[in-house]
Amino acid sequence: MQHRILICDDEDGMRRYLAKMLASWGYQPETFATPILLLHFLENNPEEGALLLLDVKMPVMDGIEVLRLVRKSRPELPVIMMTGHGTIESAVEAMKIGAYDYLAKPFPQEKLAAQLNHCIERGKLLEENASLKNELKKRSGIKKPVFISECFKQVYEMALRVAATDSSVLISGESGTGKELIASTLHDYSPRTDRRFLAINCAALSDTLLESQLFGHLKGAFTGALQNQKGFLEEADEGTLFLDEIGDLSLHLQAKLLRVLQEGELIPVGATRPKKVDVRFVAATNKDLEKEVMAGRFREDLFYRLNVIAIELPSLRQRPEDIEPLAHHFLDMISARMPHKVGGFSSEALKLMRSYHWPGNVRELQNVVERGAILALTDCITLAELPFTLGNKPETKELADQLETELPPMSLRKAERIQVIRALKHTDWNKSQSSILLGITRKTLDRKIKEYKLTLGTGELQ
Ligand SMILES: Nc1ncnc2c1ncn2[C@@H]1O[C@H](COP(=O)(O)OP(=O)(O)OP(=O)(O)O)[C@@H](O)[C@H]1O
Numbered sequence: 161m162q163h164r165i166l167i168c169d170d171e172d173g174m175r176r177y178l179a180k181m182l183a184s185w186g187y188q189p190e191t192f193a194t195p196i197l198l199l200h201f202l203e204n205n206p207e208e209g210a211l212l213l214l215d216v217k218m219p220v221m222d223g224i225e226v227l228r229l230v231r232k233s234r235p236e237l238p239v240i241m242m243t244g245h246g247t248i249e250s251a252v253e254a255m256k257i258g259a260y261d262y263l264a265k266p267f268p269q270e271k272l273a274a275q276l277n278h279c280i281e282r283g284k285l286l287e288e289n290a291s292l293k294n295e296l297k298k299r300s301g302i303k304k305p306v307f308i309s310e311c312f313k314q315v316y317e318m319a320l321r322v323a324a325t326d327s328s329v330l331i332s333g334e335s336g337t338g339k340e341l342i343a344s345t346l347h348d349y350s351p352r353t354d355r356r357f358l359a360i361n362c363a364a365l366s367d368t369l370l371e372s373q374l375f376g377h378l379k380g381a382f383t384g385a386l387q388n389q390k391g392f393l394e395e396a397d398e399g400t401l402f403l404d405e406i407g408d409l410s411l412h413l414q415a416k417l418l419r420v421l422q423e424g425e426l427i428p429v430g431a432t433r434p435k436k437v438d439v440r441f442v443a444a445t446n447k448d449l450e451k452e453v454m455a456g457r458f459r460e461d462l463f464y465r466l467n468v469i470a471i472e473l474p475s476l477r478q479r480p481e482d483i484e485p486l487a488h489h490f491l492d493m494i495s496a497r498m499p500h501k502v503g504g505f506s507s508e509a510l511k512l513m514r515s516y517h518w519p520g521n522v523r524e525l526q527n528v529v530e531r532g533a534i535l536a537l538t539d540c541i542t543l544a545e546l547p548f549t550l551g552n553k554p555e556t557k558e559l560a561d562q563l564e565t566e567l568p569p570m571s572l573r574k575a576e577r578i579q580v581i582r583a584l585k586h587t588d589w590n591k592s593q594s595s596i597l598l599g600i601t602r603k604t605l606d607r608k609i610k611e612y613k614l615t616l617g618t619g620e621l622q
């Protein structure tokens with residue numbers, strides 16, 4: 161994994177110099193010319209950054225002030241202060257309030273390299289600690305699926321029965337049916353629950369990256385491998401590894417994975433000696449793996465190893481009786497985070513939801529309910545807040561009306577800007593709610609706000 165190093169310095173030259181050097185060492189630098197930009201980034205990316213290099217002397221807000229704020233929002237983030245002439249006292253003060261170390265400018269490259277290494281190692285320890293705490297918290301609040309249907313009950317009971325074993329499980333089902341939820345149930349109710357449950361999406365990474373993420377690598381195994389790195393298989397030792405979208409695994413990695421399943425050992429990239437691991441495998445797919453085997457895209461031997469127990473999740477349209485309890489469950493969840501209370505659904509809205517075909521299954525239902533709750537004008541979600549109409553037809557009539565009455569044709573960019581502003585205005589600048597309305601992630605929304613230079617007043621000018 162490339163470590164992301166945050167650099168905050170008002171001097172252009174210094175930022176460029178550090179960024180270039182860090183990138184050449186295989187780190188991923190992220191530069192900020194002002195404390196405000198840095199704080200904004202930290203607020204919106206609460207898990208990003210392995211380390212912060214912070215200049216002491218900056219106009220408007222000095223580094224010490226920034227450090228105080230960073231300490232509050234990100235107590236675990238290691239910070240190295242960079243001081244110029246005459247600011248050594250400030251550096252000492254910075255150490256008192258929790259900076260990890262300081263570097264007096266100009267500093268030799270080797271010194272920076274050594275400090276980075278130290279600091280990141282320390283950060284990792286803290287992070288591991290935090291994730292242990294997280295797991296403890298997670299165990300006290302295990303996420304239980306909501307259902308009343310007989311077919312989901314059978315699936316759930318099956319999961320609980322096989323949770324205690326070490327057998328591999330292959331979960332299949334359409335997108336959004338709850339595959340990951342069942343995978344975590346298998347872990348939560350197993351003797352491995354004290355150890356880690358790790359999930360990796362085999363479709364999201366390139367083959368080489370996935371290989372090093374799964375198997376780990378030795379320092380120098382390839383360009384950019386600056387230190388030994390454990391892979392997920394080793395990190396999940398004595399725990400559970402969830403291999404999502406297993407159908408997308410290349411034949412090369414299928415062969416390597418088979419070895420782990422058969423022998424219980426792996427060879428990190430660049431290593432020669434195998435390491436023993438004890439991992440429980442849960443895999444998921446929305447492809448028909450048997451067909452993939454017949455087409456020669458998936459190894460038959462691996463398929464049988466993974467498919468010791470098969471769990472097939474029913475789609476939401478196969479269990480319409482679950483729609484209402486799930487909708488109420490998601491509404492309760494979103495209501496807790498909303499200023500105005502939305503307590504239920506109109507009977508027409510419920511009827512429509514029951515007859516809809518839900519191609520995106522439970523995830524789609526969750527999105528529809530969240531969106532509805534934000535748009536609702538009264539204390540209940542009505543037909544007007546649902547994004548589809550009866551018969552599953554797209555909103556042809558409504559769309560036609562809107563096309564007639566609303567804005568004139570314009571560039572996509574301009575239209576996007578207007579929609580972002582509308583969502584922000586509608587939610588009083590609540591970014592999580594706006595991102596739900598726009599159907600994008602919070603991160604993407606932040607990017608768009610920056611890109612279109614939107615501020616609280618922007619909507620008024622439109
Ligand atoms: N029975 C259920 N009760 C409560 N929440 C559920 C249930 N089923 C699914 N969910 C929720 O719906 C969302 C989608 O579920 P999940 O991620 O497990 O689906 P998936 O099958 O892995 O989807 P994908 O194929 O898109 O990866 C999650 O937020 C999950 O918590």
Ligand SMILES: [Mg+2]
Nearest residue numbers: 336339340404
């Ligand atoms: Mg999933």
